Amino acid sequence: MRFEASQRLRTGQQLRMVPRLIQSMEVLQMPVAALQERIAAELERNVALEAAEPGVELDLVRPEHERPIGGPDEDDGSAAGFERLRELERSYGEMLDGDGPPRARRGDGERDAKMDAMANAPDRGENLAERLLHDWRLADVDASLRAPGAAIVEALDADGLLHASFDELRAATGAGWDDALLARALHAVQSELEPPGIAARDVRESLLLQVDAALDGRDGAVRADPQALEDARTILADHWTDFLENRLPRIEQRAHLPMARITAARDVLRRLRLAPGRDVAPEDARPVMPDVVVEYDADRDRYVAALADGQLPVLRVSPTYSRMAKDPSTDAAARTFVAGNVRSAEWLIEAIHNRRNTLLRVVDEVLVRQRAWFDDGPEALRRLEMSEVAGALGLSTGTVSRAVSGKWMQTPRGMVELRRFFTGGVETADGSSAGWDAIRQMVREVVDAEDRGAPLSDEAIAARIKERGISIARRTVVKYREQLGIPSARHRKSHGT
Numbered sequence: 001m002r003f004e005a006s007q008r009l010r011t012g013q014q015l016r017m018v019p020r021l022i023q024s025m026e027v028l029q030m031p032v033a034a035l036q037e038r039i040a041a042e043l044e045r046n047v048a049l050e051a052a053e054p055g056v057e058l059d060l061v062r063p064e065h066e067r068p069i070g071g072p073d074e075d076d077g078s079a080a081g082f083e084r085l086r087e088l089e090r091s092y093g094e095m096l097d098g099d100g101p102p103r104a105r106r107g108d109g110e111r112d113a114k115m116d117a118m119a120n121a122p123d124r125g126e127n128l129a130e131r132l133l134h135d136w137r138l139a140d141v142d143a144s145l146r147a148p149g150a151a152i153v154e155a156l157d158a159d160g161l162l163h164a165s166f167d168e169l170r171a172a173t174g175a176g177w178d179d180a181l182l183a184r185a186l187h188a189v190q191s192e193l194e195p196p197g198i199a200a201r202d203v204r205e206s207l208l209l210q211v212d213a214a215l216d217g218r219d220g221a222v223r224a225d226p227q228a229l230e231d232a233r234t235i236l237a238d239h240w241t242d243f244l245e246n247r248l249p250r251i252e253q254r255a256h257l258p259m260a261r262i263t264a265a266r267d268v269l270r271r272l273r274l275a276p277g278r279d280v281a282p283e284d285a286r287p288v289m290p291d292v293v294v295e296y297d298a299d300r301d302r303y304v305a306a307l308a309d310g311q312l313p314v315l316r317v318s319p320t321y322s323r324m325a326k327d328p329s330t331d332a333a334a335r336t337f338v339a340g341n342v343r344s345a346e347w348l349i350e351a352i353h354n355r356r357n358t359l360l361r362v363v364d365e366v367l368v369r370q371r372a373w374f375d376d377g378p379e380a381l382r383r384l385e386m387s388e389v390a391g392a393l394g395l396s397t398g399t400v401s402r403a404v405s406g407k408w409m410q411t412p413r414g415m416v417e418l419r420r421f422f423t424g425g426v427e428t429a430d431g432s433s434a435g436w437d438a439i440r441q442m443v444r445e446v447v448d449a450e451d452r453g454a455p456l457s458d459e460a461i462a463a464r465i466k467e468r469g470i471s472i473a474r475r476t477v478v479k480y481r482e483q484l485g486i487p488s489a490r491h492r493k494s495h496g497t
Contacts, residue, residue, distance in 0.1 A: 160277020
C-alpha cells in the first residue's frame with residue numbers, strides 16, 4: 001500500500017446565484033404594497049440609504065463619479081465628520097431610550113411621519129370567538145354552563161358551526177363534563193347568542209335554528225309569512241335531501257304541499273344565512289393596490305401604461321457615507337461597515353430600477369397582444385403564453401412570471417390581475433385563438449340565456465359554443481361550469497307554479 005499526493009488541473013462551470021441577483025428577483029416579484037414595506041425596512045436598517053426630499057430629481061442609479069455629493073456645507077466624510085455623526089446618533093439615542101414617551105413632533109415643528117402612521121394604523125378586529133365570548137359572559141345562564149359554553153364557542157369554525165364532538169371537546173379541555181351537561185350548554189349557546197344559527201352542528205341544523213327564531217320573532221332579519229316559515233321548517237326537517245337535489249315534485253307528492261307553497265318556502269330558505277359566523281366577524285378584505293395604470297389615448301388610438309408607484313420614495317445613496325467608504329483616514333472597521341451598507345443600497349436601487357423597466361416592458365407587450373380585450377371585453381381574451389412575451393422581449397419565462405406575479409392593473413374595464421392576460425386556449429374556426437377565460441364567459445352567457453324550465457345539458461352547452469366556432473368537450477364544460485359556480489341542469493331547473 002502506497003500513499004501519495006498529487007495535483008490535477010480541472011476546468012468546469014458552475015452556476016451560482018449571487019446576492020445581487022437574488023435581491024433583484026425578489027424585488028421584481030413584489031407587488032407595490034410589499035415593495036413599500038421592503039423600502040421602509042431598508043431605510044430603517046441601512047444607514048447609507050436615504051429618501052430624497054420632495055422636488056429633488058435624482059437618477060435611481062448613477063455612476064459614482066456622477067452622483068451629487070451635496071453643497072459646500074456638506075460633511076466632508078473625514079474621521080472628524082464621522083465622529084460628529086456618532087455624537088448626533090448618541091444624542092438622538094438618549095432621547096429615544098428615555099423613560100418619557102417619544103415625541104410626536106420634531107424639533108422644527110414638523111410632524112413625525114412614522115409616529116403618525118403608527119397612531120393611524122387600524123387596530124386588529126376581534127375574531128369570532130372573542131366577540132361571542134364577550135356576549136357569552138353577559139348571557140343570563142346557569143353558572144355550571146359557563147365553562148362548557150365557552151369551550152363550545154372557542155371550538156366554532158369561521159362559519160360559526162360546531163364540527164367538534166363532545167368527546168373532542170373533553171379531550172381538548174381536559175374537563176370531565178358529561179354529555180348531558182354539554183348538550184345543555186350547546187342549547188344555551190344556540191339560544192342566547194346571535195345571530196341565530198350559531199353553534200349548529202351542520203348547515204341544516206343552522207337553517208332550522210334560524211327558522212325557529214323567525215317563528216318566535218327573535219330574528220328580525222327574516223320577515224316572512226308564518227305559513228311559509230312553517231313549510232320551510234317541514235322541508236328542512238323531513239325533505240332535506242330532496243330539496244338539495246331540486247326534486248320539488250317529489251316534495252309536493254310526499255308532503256302534500258302545492259308547488260306554490262313549496263316555492264314560497266324555498267324563497268324563505270334562500271334568505272337565510274349559510275354561514276352565520278361571517279356576519280359576526282367578516283373576513284378582513286385586503287385592499288388591492290394597482291401596480292400599473294392603463295388609460296386610453298384617443299389621439300394616438302392606443303392604450304398607455306404607467307406605473308402606480310407614486311407613493312414610493314425616491315432613493316439615493318447618502319453622499320456622506322459614499323465618500324466615507326472610500327476615505328482611507330476613516331477607521332477600518334467603520335469603513336468596512338459603511339462600504340457594505342453603500343453596496344447594499346446600490347443593489348436595492350438598481351433592483352427597483354430594473355423592476356420598473358421590466359414591468360413596463362411586459363405590460364406594453366400585453367397591451368399590444370391583448371388589445372381586443374381592452375376594446376371588446378373578456379370574451380375577446382386570446383390565448384397568450386408567457387414564453388411568447390419572453391421571446392419577444394428577450395427575457396426568460398421565469399422573469400416574465402415574476403414580473404406579473406401578484407400584480408394588479410387598473411384599466412378602463414376595472415381592476416384586473418395582470419396574470420389573467422396569460423392563459424391557454426384553443427384555435428377557433430376562423431384560425432384565431434380564444435383564451436380559456438373567454439370560453440368560460442361563453443359558458444356563462446349560454447347558461448344565462450337558457451330556458452330555466454328546460455335547462456341545457458352539458459352536451460347542449462358544448463354544442464352551442466361549437467356554433468360560435470369553438471369546439472370543446474363536455475368534460476371541459478363541466479369543469480368551467482363548476483369553476484363559475486353554476487349548478488348542473490337538474491339543479492338549475494325551475495319548477496312551475
